[in-house]
Amino acid sequence: MDVARSEVFEAGTPTACRSCQARHGVVCGALSNAQLKELNRHSLRRKVDAGSEIIAQGSESSFYSNITRGVIKLCKMMPDGRQQIVGLQFAPDFVGRPFVRESTLSAEAATDAEICVFPRNLLDRMIAETPELQRSLHDQALNELDAAREWMLTLGRRTAEEKVASLLHLIATHAEPQTAISTAFDLPLSRAEIADFLGLTIETVSRQMTRLRKRGVILIENSRHIVVPDMDELQKISA
Amino acid sequence: MDVARSEVFEAGTPTACRSCQARHGVVCGALSNAQLKELNRHSLRRKVDAGSEIIAQGSESSFYSNITRGVIKLCKMMPDGRQQIVGLQFAPDFVGRPFVRESTLSAEAATDAEICVFPRNLLDRMIAETPELQRSLHDQALNELDAAREWMLTLGRRTAEEKVASLLHLIATHAEPQTAISTAFDLPLSRAEIADFLGLTIETVSRQMTRLRKRGVILIENSRHIVVPDMDELQKISA
DNA sequence: CGCGGACTTGAGCCTGTTCAAAAGTCGTGG
DNA sequence: CCACGACTTTTGAACAGGCTCAAGTCCGCG
Secondary structure (H helix, E strand, O other): OHHHHHHHOOOOOOHHHHOOOOOOOOOHHHOOHHHHHHHHHOOEEEEEOOOOEEEOOOOEOOEEEEEEEOEEEEEEEOOOOOEEEEEEEEOOOEEOOOOOOEOOOEEEEOOOEEEEEEEHHHHHHHHHHOHHHHHHHHHHHHHHHHHHHHHHHHHHHOOHHHHHHHHHHHHHHHHOOOOOOOEEEEOOOOHHHHHHHHOOOHHHHHHHHHHHHHOOOOEEEOOOEEEEOOHHHHHHHHO | OHHHHHHHOOOOOOHHHHOOOOOOOOOHHHOOHHHHHHHHHOOEEEEEOOOOEEEOOOOEOOEEEEEEEOEEEEEEEOOOOOEEEEEEEEOOOEEOOOOOOEOOOEEEEOOOEEEEEEEHHHHHHHHHHOHHHHHHHHHHHHHHHHHHHHHHHHHHHOOHHHHHHHHHHHHHHHHOOOOOOOEEEEOOOOHHHHHHHHOOOHHHHHHHHHHHHHOOOOEEEOOOEEEEOOHHHHHHHHO
8 A cells, every 4th residue: 555655656755664763764864765665665564572583693584674663682692592682773773784694693672663674685786786875884884883892891891880870871872862861761671681781690680770779870660660860970880 | 116116007006015915905905906006105004013002092083094914902991991802903904983083992003013004084085986995894894793792792691711712712713824623823912901802800811721721722832822732622612 | 369470689609800929031231 | 141120921819799599579460
């Protein structure tokens, strides 16, 4: 239906894209209307429940996606079951690994989410034809690289308390449009996932959270909903 | 002199580049002869002693470089002095952060090294004009991202012993063309630098190295020169 | 209301740190 | 050629931050 309508406006934006979170994101923001239309014709919107896997570690993936709602976590798993989250992605990020088919990590919905899925071949062709798109994806890759390296510092050199404070700060600044000083948000991650992100155990994460609560740095409601009265204080504790 | 000679062959490879380690690397391998010539005309070969800084964290850098010899370490430093190495780069890697002028990390020679330095403006222009170059740099960025995430797993989830074994394995496979099974190489890093890479202390690194030595997994000569009789064994210990 | 999963709390332990000293290593100069 | 001094590395002993194991509590949901 949406596709049929967009056929009418040869050069117009597909209706499905008009109100899309990712319309001006890394991929779609770099496309011409004609390209957007073609991509849309081969795209599929998909709802994914929290916890369900989008890409499996070690598998060959023949598609890419844009996140249009929710949070996606990127995980690495060791054969013995130890796990590390190596990245979080929010709408309207692009998910996928250009140039290499086999994935060295898994992508999993952290919250209920919505993604727009399209074939690898098609986007690969567009990348080759569209310097602007290549540039845009290159830019996202470099930003993710900066984020990964920042996180390496956290994993290697910060204490448990600093780690937890860092994560809360990260999520507060990414997930919610914070007000001037105070911020409130829902954690997209369970305690177990936070632990896997920070290289800690569930118990340590829990203890550090209650320590922060008792110090008045955060308020915890429902264990998922967090209020930060003073973001500067939180950042100071993150070191 | 080299420049003068290369002027003669309008379309030829500059002589300075003919025997260069980086000639077919990420940047120069993607350039036309004319571009290579232009880049060469504005390039400067520079020797850097081990320990000297190439780019300072927080500074604005107006140049990029190619590594033509040696090993460069990328570091992040906290205000209180804690430090984390977030990447190692070997010849013929490209060093620099396209699109962003201010560096969030410092680049420092780990060994005596040689780099080929060229102006940021010039390469930025070439990137914009040369899809192949953009693609090549994009590719390096994605490879570095994979490496960074692999290292996040190491930092977050591996034990001290596994960390040390992982680093030895990494260096063995990058620095030296290993023989079938056994490998010998010089460590480009001091114990302190290894500790900063692995998120450990000097003492723990030293203890784990002697443990590996006593188990016969490695031989240590001069504390910098390492022999690995069986790489598979080392990899197994890295988990 | 009772069940199940997620989260919190507690006690003891262990890995890796801290602090301290000894042993190499290397360059310099007598 | 060896002695000296600075620095890196190794080794030792005590400590502590975070882990493990084990209950207990909270909360959503049928």
